[in-house]
Amino acid sequence: MSEEIEKIKVLIIGSGPAGYTAAIYAARAGLNPVLYTGIQPGGQLTITNDVENYPGYPDGVMGPEMMEDFRKQAERFGTDVRFGLVTKVDFDSQPHKVTVDDSQEILAETVIISTGASAKWLGLESETRLNGKGVSACAVCDGFFFKGLEVAIVGGGDTACEEASYLSNICSKVYMIVRRDELRASQIMQNRVMKNPKIEILWNHETVEILGEEEVTGVKLKNNKTNDIYNLAVGAFFVAIGHQPNTEVFQPFIKMDENGYIQTIPGTTKTNIPGVFACGDAQDHVYRQAVTAAGTGCMAALDAERYLSEHELS
Structure with missing residues (x-):
């Protein structure tokens, strides 16, 4: 008998300020989010030494330490943080099919993309x-x-x-x-x-x-x-020779601009696929700051919560 495929209400792909903030809000809403870190847990801030422009750290903080704080806070409220890389998605079906590390398949009622962008x-x-x-x-x-x-x-x-x-x-x-x-x-x-x-x-x-x-x-x-x-x-x-959004795996399904940044409905984190939301640098090529990424992570979690409620999935 084959194993039953795991079903998740809120799947968060990526673990920078956007992903962890989405996880905090989703977990506090009782949605039992699962977050996959990707190949760089904590995102770009893990290669940043001093961070002095994020509110709440009056003396500044090391980037890796700040991301560790984010992770601990997300886990405190019940986020299941897992190490793994999403290698394939199928957003034509509902629930959405997501493959991790080329082997494990997951079904997700909602997906929050927070895979960020990498500097060139x-x-x-x-x-x-x-x-x-x-x-x-x-x-x-x-x-x-x-x-x-x-x-x-x-x-x-x-x-x-x-x-x-x-x-x-x-x-x-x-x-x-x-x-x-x-x-x-x-x-x-x-x-x-x-x-x-x-x-x-x-x-x-x-x-x-x-x-x-x-x-x-x-x-x-x-x-x-x-x-x-x-x-x-x-x-x-x-x-300053550009950034590359980490969005290639989503390209067959998600609308993007010519540079690969995910396009969201203005004022929301909604993508062209119902139940799939995008936040952080994966959809922001203008500001690219930790604090703005965290803000959109909050928005994505709230958008996902409303979607689940409206479709009676929560």
């Missing part, structure tokens, strides 16, 4: 080694720690321009490292950085290596026009 990196060994020690993919998160210093940022799109402008309010000088002889950003953003006296654009440049042992001390650059290689002294290195 240059792929340098020094970038990985100094991540959290002066290398960052979020100027809004980490710029404050380098107040008054000269810093570098790589990228030529809107995000890079926005973050360079943000850093120019905090840092003494911002070097923008741009691979080509033009920016990909919108004209208004190009004008903004070009008129900013604290931003210097290094055209036709590539990053060879990030310098420093325990913290960033500079960056080795190559001028692609002259082939000159030289060192530039900076106190931090920001990567």
Whole structure:
């Protein structure tokens, strides 16, 4: 006799601030949520050292410690936190079919997607080694720690321009490292950085290596026009070449924009599939902050609770 397939009221896929907040609200509503952590339990914050802009931590907190607090709070109210990766979904049926680790099948009345987005990196060994020690993919998160210093940022799109402008309010000088002889950003953003006296654009440049042992001390650059290689002294290195939402597994069913971010009905976390909700960075390419992710996680849990009630499934 084959084993009966497990049936869950609320399945949460992903374990960053959005997923854990959804779990807290769903658990307190008595919905017995099950949360699968994915391959990076805690999400991007687990590779972030100091977090000083999340309310409730007046002295700041280490990213991994904060995510551990989130997990404990979710478990305190009865969330079943499991290690595993969702590898396949079938949202054409109700309840929804979800496969974990290519082997275990689950039936879920509602699904909350909180798989986040991953920053794109240059792929340098020094970038990985100094991540959290002066290398960052979020100027809004980490710029404050380098107040008054000269810093570098790589990228030529809107995000890079926005973050360079943000850093120019905090840092003494911002070097923008741009691979080509033009920016990909919108004209208004190009004008903004070009008129900013604290931003210097290094055209036709590539990053060879990030310098420093325990913290960033500079960056080795190559001028692609002259082939000159030289060192530039900076106190931090920001990567702004884009993010990749972790949504590929849902693509056959869920409506997304051209970059893979899940589209939700404005003012809600509802997707185009009834009973499937999306929160956090998987559907937010604008703010990408822990506090906004947590807010949408709350919304997703409330939306799921209402859905279950309306369909008499709770």
